Amino acid sequence: MLVDILTRMSVVVGLMLLAMSVISIGHRRIQYTIDDWRRRVLEALPLAAVVVGVLLLNRAARPRVPDYSWIIGWNATSTIHSIEGSFVTYLHYFGFHELTVYFSFMYVYGYAFLLIFPVVAYFALANTIHLRKLLGAYTFNYVIGLIFYVLVIAVGPRNYFPEMIDVVLYDFQPEIQYVTSEVNENINVFPSLHTSLAATIAIFAYRTREEYPIWWHVGTLLAVSVIISTMYLAIHWAIDVVAGLGLAWLSVWLADHTVGSDHFQKVSVKKYFPGDFSRSPTSRQSDD
Amino acid sequence: MERASESDTTASSRRRFLATAAGLGGAGVSGCTDILQRVTNGGEEQVSLTILAMLADDEDRSSSRIGRELMNHMEAIGISAEVELVTRSELLRSVLFEHDFDCYVGQLPPVERADELYTLFHSQFASEPGWQNPTGYANVAADQYLDDLLREGGNASLEQFLDLFTTEAPIIPICRAEEYRCARVDRLTGWDRNELDRLRGYLGLAGDADEFQMSITSAEPTNNLNPFAAVYQGPWPFQYMIYDSLILPEGSNYQEWMATAVSLDGMTIDVSLRSDLQFHDGESVTAEDVVFTYDLISDITLGQAGSPLAAPVYRWISNLVVDGSGSGQSLELELQQIPDEWWRVLSVPIVPKHIWEDELDDISTDGILDPTVPWGDALGEDIPEIGSGPFKLNDRSEDESLTLNRFEDHFSFADPELPNPSISELNVSVDPNQSVLIDLIDDGTIDMVGEPFETHHLSNLENVSSDVELLPSDRRRVYHIGFNTRERPFSNWRFREAVIGLLDYEWIINEVFHGRADPVATPLADTQLPEDSPYRWQGSHPLVEFYGSPGTNELNAEIAEKAFIDAGYRYDENGNLVIFE
Numbered sequence: 052m053l054v055d056i057l058t059r060m061s062v063v064v065g066l067m068l069l070a071m072s073v074i075s076i077g078h079r080r081i082q083y084t085i086d087d088w089r090r091r092v093l094e095a096l097p098l099a100a101v102v103v104g105v106l107l108l109n110r111a112a113r114p115r116v117p118d119y120s121w122i123i124g125w126n127a128t129s130t131i132h133s134i135e136g137s138f139v140t141y142l143h144y145f146g147f148h149e150l151t152v153y154f155s156f157m158y159v160y161g162y163a164f165l166l167i168f169p170v171v172a173y174f175a176l177a178n179t180i181h182l183r184k185l186l187g188a189y190t191f192n193y194v195i196g197l198i199f200y201v202l203v204i205a206v207g208p209r210n211y212f213p214e215m216i217d218v219v220l221y222d223f224q225p226e227i228q229y230v231t232s233e234v235n236e237n238i239n240v241f242p243s244l245h246t247s248l249a250a251t252i253a254i255f256a257y258r259t260r261e262e263y264p265i266w267w268h269v270g271t272l273l274a275v276s277v278i279i280s281t282m283y284l285a286i287h288w289a290i291d292v293v294a295g296l297g298l299a300w301l302s303v304w305l306a307d308h309t310v311g312s313d314h315f316q317k318v319s320v321k322k323y324f325p326g327d328f329s330r331s332p333t334s335r336q337s338d339d
Numbered sequence: 340m341e342r343a344s345e346s347d348t349t350a351s352s353r354r355r356f357l358a359t360a361a362g363l364g365g366a367g368v369s370g371c372t373d374i375l376q377r378v379t380n381g382g383e384e385q386v387s388l389t390i391l392a393m394l395a396d397d398e399d400r401s402s403s404r405i406g407r408e409l410m411n412h413m414e415a416i417g418i419s420a421e422v423e424l425v426t427r428s429e430l431l432r433s434v435l436f437e438h439d440f441d442c443y444v445g446q447l448p449p450v451e452r453a454d455e456l457y458t459l460f461h462s463q464f465a466s467e468p469g470w471q472n473p474t475g476y477a478n479v480a481a482d483q484y485l486d487d488l489l490r491e492g493g494n495a496s497l498e499q500f501l502d503l504f505t506t507e508a509p510i511i512p513i514c515r516a517e518e519y520r521c522a523r524v525d526r527l528t529g530w531d532r533n534e535l536d537r538l539r540g541y542l543g544l545a546g547d548a549d550e551f552q553m554s555i556t557s558a559e560p561t562n563n564l565n566p567f568a569a570v571y572q573g574p575w576p577f578q579y580m581i582y583d584s585l586i587l588p589e590g591s592n593y594q595e596w597m598a599t600a601v602s603l604d605g606m607t608i609d610v611s612l613r614s615d616l617q618f619h620d621g622e623s624v625t626a627e628d629v630v631f632t633y634d635l636i637s638d639i640t641l642g643q644a645g646s647p648l649a650a651p652v653y654r655w656i657s658n659l660v661v662d663g664s665g666s667g668q669s670l671e672l673e674l675q676q677i678p679d680e681w682w683r684v685l686s687v688p689i690v691p692k693h694i695w696e697d698e699l700d701d702i703s704t705d706g707i708l709d710p711t712v713p714w715g716d717a718l719g720e721d722i723p724e725i726g727s728g729p730f731k732l733n734d735r736s737e738d739e740s741l742t743l744n745r746f747e748d749h750f751s752f753a754d755p756e757l758p759n760p761s762i763s764e765l766n767v768s769v770d771p772n773q774s775v776l777i778d779l780i781d782d783g784t785i786d787m788v789g790e791p792f793e794t795h796h797l798s799n800l801e802n803v804s805s806d807v808e809l810l811p812s813d814r815r816r817v818y819h820i821g822f823n824t825r826e827r828p829f830s831n832w833r834f835r836e837a838v839i840g841l842l843d844y845e846w847i848i849n850e851v852f853h854g855r856a857d858p859v860a861t862p863l864a865d866t867q868l869p870e871d872s873p874y875r876w877q878g879s880h881p882l883v884e885f886y887g888s889p890g891t892n893e894l895n896a897e898i899a900e901k902a903f904i905d906a907g908y909r910y911d912e913n914g915n916l917v918i919f920e
Contacts, residue, residue: 052770052784114738121429129389129421206394206424213395214404214795214850226778228771237394 053229060163060230067164072171075265080175087177094179098186098310105193116201117238124204127241131205131290139208142283154280157273159227161280162245165273169252172263180311181259187306188251188299195298196244205241209285243287246295247302249274254303385915386828386908387419391433391443394424400793401516401818402444404851405842408892409444409820412841416899417916427573428559435651436468438475440823446816447510448572449536450862453497454678457489458655459862460500460509465825469651470572475825476509492679494869501861501874505882507832509824511839514848514856515815515864518574518791525806526551526786527761532810535789538579538728539587539594541765542751543758551762553789554770554779558738561769563712564724566688567639567650574790574816577767580743580760581619582688582726585610585629593682596757597624597689597727597750603681610685612668615750618691619731626665631692633663633672641699656684691725698722729760741767774799780807794855817862828918833906839883840902846892 072081084091173182253274260267278295281287287295392406393399406422413420425433433440448470450456458464462482464471481503487496520535527546534540560575566582585598595601600611616624636657638647649657662673672684699722724732729751730743743765751759767789770776773796779785781803791812792800800809820838822829829835844858858876859865865875873881879889886899903916911917 052775121425126423126425128424133421210395210424211403212407213400226775228775231771 052226056226056229060160063160064163064167067160068168068171071164071168071266071269072175075263075269076172076175083177084175088174091174091177091179091182095174095182095186098183098190102186102190102193105190109193109197112197116197120201120204120238124202127203127205128211131241131288132211135288135290137208137212138289139282139285139287140212142279143285146283150283154276154283155227157276158245158280158284158286159230161273162249162277165249165252165270165277168266169255169270172266173255173259176259176262181255184303184306184310185252185255187310188255188302189248191302191305192244192247192251192298195302196242196247199242199294200239203241204238205288205291206238207240207286207291208288210237240287241291242294242298243278243281243291244295244298245281246278246287246292247298249277250296250299251302254299382919383909383911383917384920385417385419385911385917388413388441388828390420390422391430391440391445392422392424393427393430393445399427399446400795401851402446405513405818405820405847406444408843408847408851409838409841412894412899415894415896416841416903417910417914419915427557434821435470435473438466438473438823438825441826442820442822442829444818444820446818447862449814449816450867451814452680452683453863453867454489454492455655456500456862457485458658460504461485464654467649467651467654469654471651471654474509474821474823476507477824478503478507481507489678490676494872498869498872498874501868501872505860505874506836508835508839509822510862511820511822511835511842512859512862513818513820513842513844514852514858515817516794516852516856517797518812518815519797519800520788520791520810520812521780521800521803521807522787522810523780523783523806524808525783528808530808530810533813535576535810535812536574536814537576537588538583539589539758541576541580541762542729542760544761547761547763548786549763551765551787552785553765553767553787554776554785555767555788555790556770556773556776557790558769560767561735561739561741562737564732564735566690566726567636567652572652576789577741577743579688579728580730580765581724581728581732582690583616583728584688585612585685586682588683588686591680593685594757597629598685601682601685603677606674606677608672608674608681608684610665610670610672612670613750614668615753616727617748617750618727619725619746620691620694622691622693624689624691624727626667626670628692629670629689630663630665631696632687632689633657633660635690635695635699636687639699641696653687656687659684689727691727694722694725730765733764739769743767777803794852797853797855813864815864817859818856819862828908831906834903834908836883837902837906839880840886840899841894842880843885843887843889843892844880845885845890849890850892 169185170182173179173185176182253271256263256267256270256274278292282289282292390406390410393402395403403422403424406424410420410422430443430445434443434445447459450459458471460472460474460476460481462472462477462479465475465477481500484496484500484503488500520532522530524530526548527544529543529545531540555575557573557575559573560577564578564581566578583597585596586593586601587596588594597612597616598610599613600609602609610626610629612624612626612629618624618628635641636650636653637660638644639650640648659674659676659678660672661675664671674681674684678684724735727749729746729749731746732741733744734740734742745760745763749759751757768785770779773788773792776785776788776792777796777799780788783806803809820842822835822838824830824835848854848856848858857865860876860881861868861874868875879885883902886902887893887895900910900916904910909917
């Protein structure tokens with residue numbers, strides 16, 4: 052079951068990536084990337100390794116985290132509900148079948164595409180600073196998110212008042228839960244990692260709006276759709292979304308001040324290009 | 340230059356110290372004011388409580404919904420209430436083991452006979468773990484009626500107990516929801532719909548399936564098949580498939596199983612065992628294993644602790660059995676009382692002494708008793724899941740799956756009189772939700788759904804193909820609100836009785852259970868009560884009516900408040916229900 056769904060997802064997301072790459076990245080950049088990829092891989096490698104490490108750690112820890120959570124965590128759902136009430140259910144008054152299809156698609160496929168495309172796109176830039184900051188921001192999102200997951204137990208609105216929500220993702224396309232249950236626990240809705248990562252990517256899309264103007268528009272639209280989908284599908288509270296936005300801002304700030312800091316640049320880049328540091332990498336290419 | 344910065348540091352740290360002191364002092368002052376305020380207000384505080392309910396998604400929608408409605412009604416009449424959603428095993432841990440809760444919405448295990456109320460409500464069990472009086476109810480008269488009920492059976496003591504029970508309401512029974520499993524009949528037929536949570540339902544079917552695919556949505560059975568952990572008395576049959584018992588219940592009768600003959604002689608049950616009994620590791624099963632198991636359920640510490648700690652399950656049995664002895668193929672169980680259907684005492688799953696006896700010393704009882712601890716953590720590899728049942732555990736992957744294989748050396752194959760397993764390999768997988776399962780069984784990807792569907796799926800279930808047989812069980816579990824009678828205000832029966840009126844039974848049955856449940860006023864099914872009993876459901880609760888228009892779930896706050904005032908409670912000037920703290 053899981054394999055079938057993952058296969059289908061890979062195909063769909065793969066096609067989306069291909070299409071967007073062709074539209075957005077452009078011939079010349081792809082050409083330079085083919086020539087220059089080794090350098091860029093080396094520059095991004097340490098951070099990519101960190102991201103992969105964090106994801107693997109998360110995967111290994113995931114079965115045990117809920118146990119610790121139940122023991123030491125704060126069960127926040129009733130507090131969230133008493134502050135927010137049933138705001139999320141109001142989205143359903145405007146709901147209809149096609150909208151549910153759109154948001155369901157966004158929540159799974161749109162999100163996967165949103166996470167992967169910037170990695171590809173920024174790899175296609177000669178200056179790997181955006182790629183490295185993005186990877187750094189991913190890491191911070193994940194690590195801080197994990198800390199919250201241990202410390203805070205919260206379940207989403209679809210758990211709290213399931214009967215008020217008729218057009219829920221899992222009633223509509225129940226097999227999707229094979230995928231989401233691999234990466235989520237239903238007690239980890241605060242903060243919304245979907246929101247924080249989507250917003251992070253939107254921030255970077257804004258920063259690279261000159262290099263990638265199309266992505267600036269498409270990426271932001273996707274990010275907004277993903278963020279709304281988390282509430283429309285009653286998976287997250289609005290409070291989780293606000294917290295997710297805060298987490299995004301914080302992660303990007305942290306990435307700027309670590310990956311982006313001079314100290315970090317000197318340490319990491321110098322190691323691989325001891326002679327080159329005097330010349331900034333951007334001066335080598337003319338189209339960035 | 341250095342001196343200046345030094346004094347700067349000292350100055351700033353002094354400032355910090357003063358700030359902290361001021362903060363603490365301020366807190367201290369406000370604390371004092373708080374106390375003063377309390378004293379001058381006469382020490383009244385709003386009644387404040389937390390309702391434990393199960394997570395709606397994948398676990399139990401009904402529990403959380405009832406919990407929320409109760410919370411709303413309580414808030415409407417000035418009680419500060421909130422609902423805490425937890426997993427089923429967390430709920431059972433808080434309620435059955437820690438006794439740390441105010442009230443909860445849950446399901447009782449199936450109550451087959453009235454005298455099983457004994458362990459549910461007798462005060463003797465109030466401090467024990469498991470489904471033994473988790474509410475802590477202690478009433479001298481109730482104890483007496485339960486003693487009579489257990490000793491003599493009959494309707495008189497049952498009615499007397501129910502008179503008291505419905506008034507004092509240590510739990511408020513709500514309803515018995517319809518419990519449907521389903522199985523494909525293109526592979527096996529002859530399913531007994533009332534035996535699918537036990538071994539009997541998987542024996543003697545027509546047909547023979549080599550690989551049989553079952554799905555469930557709860558990961559609990561993949562984490563722990565410990566026959567002595569109360570939480571795993573869930574609606575799954577797996578531990579009974581692995582661990583055999585002396586007899587198999589069959590309706591109101593029994594089938595000799597590991598025993599060739601059983602008889603009651605005075606206060607003693609004599610049991611003769613078959614001679615061809617084997618554990619899955621090849622060792623023979625003898626009377627010593629049986630005696631060991633009965634000793635174990637009476638005292639899970641096997642004498643290591645100061646006083647015996649009974650296992651949280653089979654307590655009804657361990658309460659009755661005072662001694663067991665025997666060797667080889669014969670044993671005797673001495674009872675302190677003879678209940679109706681005395682043979683029910685013989686339904687304990689037997690575990691291998693040679694594996695359990697030595698290893699138990701090293702294992703903390705918390706690990707065994709705590710329902711949230713997986714087998715691996717509690718009992719480790721030192722006690723493998725080896726029993727003598729017709730199925731043996733082949734593989735177990737936590738949170739994911741379970742595989743049971745037919746145990747070819749099981750005696751049921753040697754004896755033509757006995758039904759044997761019709762499945763050679765049972766693959767159980769944990770799927771994320773029940774909606775998927777309906778499609779999966781319809782198209783034949785799975786052969787069976789091994790747990791009851793929630794009521795909101797039942798109308799979809801009715802549209803499945805004719806290759807799928809729907810199997811409604813009569814062994815239904817009672818949804819109820821349970822109170823911790825050790826805690827105020829639930830220690831006051833008047834408060835509990837007043838809460839009954841906050842429940843609109845009609846609305847709950849129709850809206851929460853979609854009409855697929857039968858309301859009850861007792862922990863028993865109406866059919867288990869005498870025909871003329873006033874406690875059979877007559878359209879509304881026999882003692883307290885809903886404080887509003889039944890069926891609408893709209894609470895008339897005035898009527899409700901009056902009920903609590905009549906119960907002896909007060910309202911303060913802010914409209915809060917208060918008690919003295």
